[in-house]
Amino acid sequence: MPQIRTSRPAQGTKAKSAPVETDVRLDEGVILELKGLKTYFHLDEGTLKAVDGVDLPIREGKTLGIVGESGCGKSVTAQAIMRIVPKPGVVDGRMLLRLRKHGHIGSVVDLGKMGENSAEIRKIRGGEIAMIFQEPMKAFSPVHTIGNQITEAILLHNTPDPEEAEAIALDSFKKVGMSNPEQRLKEYPHQLSGGMRQRAMIAMALSCNPSILIADEPTTALDVTVQAQVLELINELKSSIGTSVVFITHDLGVIAEMADDVAVMYLGKVVEQTDVDTLFHGAVHPYTRALLGAIPTVTADEGRQRLLSIPGTVPFPMNLPTGCGFYSRCKHRDSERCMGEEIPLTEVAPGHKVRCRIAEGSVQPKAGY
Numbered sequence: 001m002p003q004i005r006t007s008r009p010a011q012g013t014k015a016k017s018a019p020v021e022t023d024v025r026l027d028e029g030v031i032l033e034l035k036g037l038k039t040y041f042h043l044d045e046g047t048l049k050a051v052d053g054v055d056l057p058i059r060e061g062k063t064l065g066i067v068g069e070s071g072c073g074k075s076v077t078a079q080a081i082m083r084i085v086p087k088p089g090v091v092d093g094r095m096l097l098r099l100r101k102h103g104h105i106g107s108v109v110d111l112g113k114m115g116e117n118s119a120e121i122r123k124i125r126g127g128e129i130a131m132i133f134q135e136p137m138k139a140f141s142p143v144h145t146i147g148n149q150i151t152e153a154i155l156l157h158n159t160p161d162p163e164e165a166e167a168i169a170l171d172s173f174k175k176v177g178m179s180n181p182e183q184r185l186k187e188y189p190h191q192l193s194g195g196m197r198q199r200a201m202i203a204m205a206l207s208c209n210p211s212i213l214i215a216d217e218p219t220t221a222l223d224v225t226v227q228a229q230v231l232e233l234i235n236e237l238k239s240s241i242g243t244s245v246v247f248i249t250h251d252l253g254v255i256a257e258m259a260d261d262v263a264v265m266y267l268g269k270v271v272e273q274t275d276v277d278t279l280f281h282g283a284v285h286p287y288t289r290a291l292l293g294a295i296p297t298v299t300a301d302e303g304r305q306r307l308l309s310i311p312g313t314v315p316f317p318m319n320l321p322t323g324c325g326f327y328s329r330c331k332h333r334d335s336e337r338c339m340g341e342e343i344p345l346t347e348v349a350p351g352h353k354v355r356c357r358i359a360e361g362s363v364q365p366k367a368g369y
């Protein structure tokens, strides 16, 4: 994991207009680094720890896949980065971003220190970091044409010239393979098919030329063929523009196709972090191994996909005892070793980290591991 080095800026070089600029440096090749990121929802019934101390680097021009079952804190992590966590959520921790478009290019700002409606974060949202969702209707207003909405975003983040903005919008529609792009720009969101709306949302995200694209389950609602096209499109854009991608999914099959680096999340924590090859060929955490065993398989009888699920469910992240989050579902659990204390992330090989006593060597896995 890249180290953060502190360095003193030369006197008088700090711009007044960038109060959130920090003097911490990011390792070369890292564009965004999450450090101790937490997002808690303080509810009447207790504190719901949706994200609970996430440390992750996102590398320039690479895809970080975040994988885990529903409820593990993937979407809230994305919302925290964008500073769009709804109330009563409270975001804590550092999110260090290297600026590529605004302010002091190359300098590092802390998104965690920005106000949710501040001018700084509004420049970053859509400009430096764009996001696409599972449901594109969320990204568009139903009462304006798609073209108007995309052009408006481009005017905000890319160019003040309306004619140029329209040209960029049209170009982005062509890039994402929209059929009849001139006509589509004049249409309202409900007039497009699900797949076309997804393309339009990607076009809007990419028309502002962001340095990071966060994709939160962008293809889950699409049928298999359209899903494959959208994934291919994101990969093409990543290689042609060099955008870094944070790809969130519950599907390891999609991770295999998309990711360079992978973080497996469980109950708001990263439980395993490694490169994609090691994930598939050398996973250590029992949760990761269980997910790998739960990849959909084509059954011989009907040729249909069958999802083998992991026994049990993700516990509700409120008032949980201290210790391993996966304890209740783990075949290798050891009541002495696995509960009572926080389990640290252990580096088992360079760049491969695991939050499990098995990785520490203090618990022996049972047969069948």
Ligand SMILES: Nc1ncnc2c1ncn2[C@@H]1O[C@H](COP(=O)(O)OP(=O)(O)O)[C@@H](O)[C@H]1O
Residues within 6 Å of the ligand: 041, 048, 049, 050, 068, 069, 070, 071, 072, 073, 074, 075, 076, 077, 086, 087, 088, 089, 316, 317
């Ligand atoms: N706005 C909210 N208010 C309260 N709890 C929330 C809110 N959003 C998410 N959560 C809770 O935070 C946890 C993580 O949710 P989420 O990040 O959406 O999971 P994932 O995307 O991995 O399925 C879940 O327990 C969920 O119920």
Ligand SMILES: [Mg+2]
Residues within 6 Å of the ligand: 074, 075, 076, 217
């Ligand atoms: Mg989600």
